[in-house]
Amino acid sequence: MAFFVARRLFYLLPVLIAVSLLTFSIASLLPGDLAYTILGDQATPENVAALRADMGLDQPIWWRYLGWLGNVLQGDFGRSFRTGQTVLQAVAERLPVSIELMLLAQLGALGIGVPLAIICAARSGGPFDRFMTGSAFGMLSVPTFLSAILLIYLFAVELRWLPATGYIPFAEDPLANLRFLVLPALTLALAEWPTIMRVLRSDMIATLQEDYIALAKAKGLTPARILFVHALKPSSLTLVTITGINIGRLIGGAVIVETIFALPGIGRLLIGAILTRDLIILQGVVLLVGAGFVIMNFLVDMLYAVLDPRIRHGHA
Amino acid sequence: MTGNTLLSVEDVIVDLPTPRGNLRAVDRVDLTVGTGRTLGIVGESGCGKTMLSRAVLQLLPKKAKLSGRVMFDGQDLLQLPPEKLRKLRGRSLAVVFQDPMTSLNPVLTIGTQLIETLQEHLELDDATAKKRSVELLAAVGIPAPEQRLAQYPHQLSGGMRQRVAIAIALSCEPKLLIADEPTTALDVTIQAQILDLLAREQRRRHMAMIIITHDLGVVAGRTDEVAVMYAGRVVERAPTPALFKRMRMPYTEALLAALPKLDAAPHTPLPAISGRPPDPTRPLQGCSFSPRCRYAVARCQSEKPPLEAAETSAHQFACFHPIETHADANA
Amino acid sequence: MATLELEVVEEAVTQPARKGRRFGMLFWAAIGWMTFVFAVAIFATVLPLPSPTDMDMLERRAPFSAEHWLGTDGLGRDELSRLIYGARISLVVGLCAPVIGLTIGGALGMLAGYFRGRFESMVVGSMDVLLAFPPLVLALAVTAYLGQSIFNLTCILGVLGIPAFMRVARAATLTLARREFVIAAQALGATHTRILLRELLPNVILPLFAFFLLGVAITIVVEGSLSFLGLGVPPPISSWGSMIGEGRESLDVAPRLAFLPAAAMFLTVLSFNLVGDTLRALTDPRQGAL
Ligand SMILES: Nc1ncnc2c1ncn2[C@@H]1O[C@H](COP(=O)(O)OP(=O)(O)OP(=O)(O)O)[C@@H](O)[C@H]1O
Ligand code: SF4
Ligand SMILES: [Mg+2]
Numbered sequence: 027m028a029f030f031v032a033r034r035l036f037y038l039l040p041v042l043i044a045v046s047l048l049t050f051s052i053a054s055l056l057p058g059d060l061a062y063t064i065l066g067d068q069a070t071p072e073n074v075a076a077l078r079a080d081m082g083l084d085q086p087i088w089w090r091y092l093g094w095l096g097n098v099l100q101g102d103f104g105r106s107f108r109t110g111q112t113v114l115q116a117v118a119e120r121l122p123v124s125i126e127l128m129l130l131a132q133l134g135a136l137g138i139g140v141p142l143a144i145i146c147a148a149r150s151g152g153p154f155d156r157f158m159t160g161s162a163f164g165m166l167s168v169p170t171f172l173s174a175i176l177l178i179y180l181f182a183v184e185l186r187w188l189p190a191t192g193y194i195p196f197a198e199d200p201l202a203n204l205r206f207l208v209l210p211a212l213t214l215a216l217a218e219w220p221t222i223m224r225v226l227r228s229d230m231i232a233t234l235q236e237d238y239i240a241l242a243k244a245k246g247l248t249p250a251r252i253l254f255v256h257a258l259k260p261s262s263l264t265l266v267t268i269t270g271i272n273i274g275r276l277i278g279g280a281v282i283v284e285t286i287f288a289l290p291g292i293g294r295l296l297i298g299a300i301l302t303r304d305l306i307i308l309q310g311v312v313l314l315v316g317a318g319f320v321i322m323n324f325l326v327d328m329l330y331a332v333l334d335p336r337i338r339h340g341h342a
Numbered sequence: 343m344t345g346n347t348l349l350s351v352e353d354v355i356v357d358l359p360t361p362r363g364n365l366r367a368v369d370r371v372d373l374t375v376g377t378g379r380t381l382g383i384v385g386e387s388g389c390g391k392t393m394l395s396r397a398v399l400q401l402l403p404k405k406a407k408l409s410g411r412v413m414f415d416g417q418d419l420l421q422l423p424p425e426k427l428r429k430l431r432g433r434s435l436a437v438v439f440q441d442p443m444t445s446l447n448p449v450l451t452i453g454t455q456l457i458e459t460l461q462e463h464l465e466l467d468d469a470t471a472k473k474r475s476v477e478l479l480a481a482v483g484i485p486a487p488e489q490r491l492a493q494y495p496h497q498l499s500g501g502m503r504q505r506v507a508i509a510i511a512l513s514c515e516p517k518l519l520i521a522d523e524p525t526t527a528l529d530v531t532i533q534a535q536i537l538d539l540l541a542r543e544q545r546r547r548h549m550a551m552i553i554i555t556h557d558l559g560v561v562a563g564r565t566d567e568v569a570v571m572y573a574g575r576v577v578e579r580a581p582t583p584a585l586f587k588r589m590r591m592p593y594t595e596a597l598l599a600a601l602p603k604l605d606a607a608p609h610t611p612l613p614a615i616s617g618r619p620p621d622p623t624r625p626l627q628g629c630s631f632s633p634r635c636r637y638a639v640a641r642c643q644s645e646k647p648p649l650e651a652a653e654t655s656a657h658q659f660a661c662f663h664p665i666e667t668h669a670d671a672n673a
Numbered sequence: 674m675a676t677l678e679l680e681v682v683e684e685a686v687t688q689p690a691r692k693g694r695r696f697g698m699l700f701w702a703a704i705g706w707m708t709f710v711f712a713v714a715i716f717a718t719v720l721p722l723p724s725p726t727d728m729d730m731l732e733r734r735a736p737f738s739a740e741h742w743l744g745t746d747g748l749g750r751d752e753l754s755r756l757i758y759g760a761r762i763s764l765v766v767g768l769c770a771p772v773i774g775l776t777i778g779g780a781l782g783m784l785a786g787y788f789r790g791r792f793e794s795m796v797v798g799s800m801d802v803l804l805a806f807p808p809l810v811l812a813l814a815v816t817a818y819l820g821q822s823i824f825n826l827t828c829i830l831g832v833l834g835i836p837a838f839m840r841v842a843r844a845a846t847l848t849l850a851r852r853e854f855v856i857a858a859q860a861l862g863a864t865h866t867r868i869l870l871r872e873l874l875p876n877v878i879l880p881l882f883a884f885f886l887l888g889v890a891i892t893i894v895v896e897g898s899l900s901f902l903g904l905g906v907p908p909p910i911s912s913w914g915s916m917i918g919e920g921r922e923s924l925d926v927a928p929r930l931a932f933l934p935a936a937a938m939f940l941t942v943l944s945f946n947l948v949g950d951t952l953r954a955l956t957d958p959r960q961g962a963l
Binding site: 040041044045048052053163164166167168169170171172175176178179183273274275277278279281282285286296297299300301303305308312315316319320 | 798801802804805806807808809810811813814815816817818890894897898901902903904914917918921924925928931932935938939942943946947950
């Protein structure tokens with residue numbers, strides 16, 4: 027196990043460096059000078075030159091990268107030249123919202139996808155299985171923003187059960203907080219469950235053909251124990267592998283959903299930064315999201331090892 | 343067959359729909375096993391041994407069609423409600439599969455897999471179940487049994503895994519154990535050990551056993567009765583001593599001749615049975631063995647020989663032209 | 674378990690038969706819808722349609738009529754015409770971006786799968802960096818810096834697709850490179866170029882094409898999402914995504930303004946997914962269909 031972790035960690039470092047390089051170069055190599063952006067239309071050449079020198083923009087690019095990386099490693103991601111807020115402050119303020127949203131969404135997706143997958147696999151080929159497989163395939167073709175609109179139309183405009191937009195912090199009023207998060211989380215969950223169900227279902231069907239399942243039946247175990255203890259765990263490995271890709275999609279979905287439902291999360295911060303051309307915030311958020319994503323993928327790999335004893339013990 | 347009958351298989355047919363048409367894996371098989379007795383089922387690969395055992399266990403693939411009757415301990419397994427069947431399996435009807443590499447769950451510890459069976463059927467508390475598991479592992483010859491409980495199948499060798507599988511099968515003191523080629527996937531040196539273990543435990547526990555194998559040598563000293571299968575049918579059936587004294591079916595003779603002889607002169611070529619078994623989706627009209635049989639006569643191609651006894655009622659065979667001489671059967 | 678392997682082999686044997694089997698109603702319906710959308714998008718300029726950008730402030734959100742078959746939007750523009758011109762954007766971006774991914778990713782994947790070794794590690798490693806960002810976030814960030822235009826959008830979405838195409842091509846090449854016909858060609862002294870182009874490409878192109886169709890579906894969705902957020906194609910160009918975004922403002926009074934483009938988009942994405950998935954199942958090299 028230690029060896030496995032060490033090898034993964036060793037791989038993590040270059041990827042993180044590459045992420046920082048890519049983030050930096052998107053912001054620095056592309057057309058448009060930061061100084062002009064900040065000063066706007068009234069910029070005089072002197073002003074620009076002064077600001078450039080001030081921000082170190084006249085230095086060679088690799089030198090700027092090292093300086094920037096040095097600051098980042100000390101926790102200084104810069105501060106917004108619009109609001110004066112540091113990137114870390116801005117992110118720290120909004121992160122809890124996004125994390126709550128994504129957790130709820132993932133729970134919802136698992137809550138829909140896993141039971142459906144198990145039922146479909148246990149009755150594979152039957153009418154329920156065919157209907158659900160078809161629905162899951164259809165759902166894959168519904169973009170997040172489409173289901174958001176549908177849910178808003180149904181639950182906020184027509185039925186008026188739930189608010190369409192807005193947010194109240196959990197600490198202030200937990201119930202109201204959840205009310206505001208139901209639709210956004212459900213939107214994301216609707217986008218996620220088909221993948222979960224399809225992957226788990228097909229792995230589960232394969233697992234149910236295994237000799238050890240036949241033996242579990244021959245041992246007289248209950249169907250529930252066979253499905254949940256003997257079949258579910260070995261079938262969830264692929265699901266864990268694709269979790270990395272799923273998290274990436276989930277983050278993308280969260281950006282859209284936060285914007286539609288006016289939730290003050292990281293996604294809104296990102297869109298806001300783009301719309302106001304707040305490049306420092308943008309750069310910081312992209313870097314943090316990228317790094318966070320890489321680290322989450324690393325943790326997913328670890329989870330994989332926990333699930334599969336063969337990997338944990340260094341076989342295969 | 344003497345004594346009271348524990349298992350009787352009556353006129354069992356297993357049909358498997360395949361893309362190439364219907365495949366009759368088991369064709370009208372009748373067998374009985376008495377309490378505490380041992381039956382050997384012998385036949386080449388693909389002759390339907392596993393399908394027959396799965397039919398007894400009611401563990402056929404979903405699409406398979408089963409007809410006939412399987413009576414076990416006075417109950418018709420085909421008519422038994424699922425819940426009753428479940429209570430029977432593992433409790434009084436246990437099985438050891440062919441390949442210990444795939445028959446244990448890779449993500450559960452040995453302990454879990456043993457204890458769950460015990461607790462499912464015997465209502466033991468955790469401590470007792472654990473103690474029983476250690477005893478069982480020790481009984482099947484696994485060293486340091488306490489430590490093994492926490493280990494996963496991949497940490498054990500093939501032979502050890504098969505011992506674990508046997509321990510699981512024995513755990514609830516079944517009345518009948520079906521061992522489907524329990525040693526085929528193992529090293530030659532381990533094979534005898536496992537077979538001896540099975541025989542020893544069978545005697546100790548007075549359980550009945552079906553040993554399935556493609557090796558006549560395996561059943562020779564270890565069974566009370568032998569059934570030889572070919573292309574889904576039982577083609578010869580006799581008490582073990584009678585069979586080895588005088589085999590009547592040319593296929594059985596060929597099987598025996600195909601065995602490597604330990605006392606043969608070095609470099610004598612191995613006489614394999616020439617030709618291949620018939621395509622099971624294209625059944626022959628006559629004797630299924632006729633294309634490979636060196637005694638075949640014209641009648642063999644047009645008519646199926648029924649399985650019947652000749653002079654003694656215990657020795658049945660399906661052949662129009664049975665071997666009359668002792669041949670070289672005492673090899 | 675021997676019996677199980679047998680099952681798989683038997684399925685492989687019947688593969689060619691399945692290929693000849695009818696594709697089923699849904700498949701043909703999807704093809705039909707795709708053809709229809711392509712046709713109206715291509716012939717948009719010659720169809721007798723009102724201009725998609727002419728505003729008529731007196732006829733805002735007008736209902737269906739003979740003049741405006743599908744009514745008008747919030748600025749009095751003809752909805753049908755905007756839908757059809759929107760299809761053009763979705764299809765142009767949706768088709769061109771995956772072509773970039775297909776070409777670059779496909780080539781890299783084939784080379785990586787054929788030559789293996791250090792080159793392969795390098796390609797796979799650099800793809801991992803590209804995959805280190807949630808795709809939508811990367812697309813947003815890059816458009817923000819490059820500026821909004823159809824060309825930029827297409828390029829970015831194209832680059833984002835490279836890793837996936839690379840994987841498909843590499844996986845297919847890896848299995849094929851071990852097949853007899855490739856080994857035979859090598860033994861006969863064929864050059865690498867010849868083997869890659871004449872022996873491998875014709876076989877790799879099938880799974881790649883199936884994946885291309887799935888890529889089109891994904892791209893249409895991502896383009897729609899960006900345009901919906903107002904960060905895709907710049908106005909006044911209409912795209913399905915931006916139409917849904919605009920329609921969202923009037924969900925209470927005229928929900929059709931959001932749901933018409935939504936339906937068009939869903940049907941198109943579903944069609945590409947259906948056809949792509951059907952072809953993928955047929956060309957999956959693992960099932961020995963090649
Ligand atoms: N799942 C299945 N689907 C279709 N046909 C099968 C399946 N499993 C086995 N068969 C066929 O049924 C016949 C009997 O197979 P079976 O596994 O019972 O043979 P066996 O005697 O146990 O052979 P072995 O010694 O290889 O274990 C074979 O012809 C085989 O091809
Ligand atoms: S019936 Fe004929 S073909 Fe069949 S085993 Fe006997 S002699 Fe051979
Ligand atoms: Mg078998």
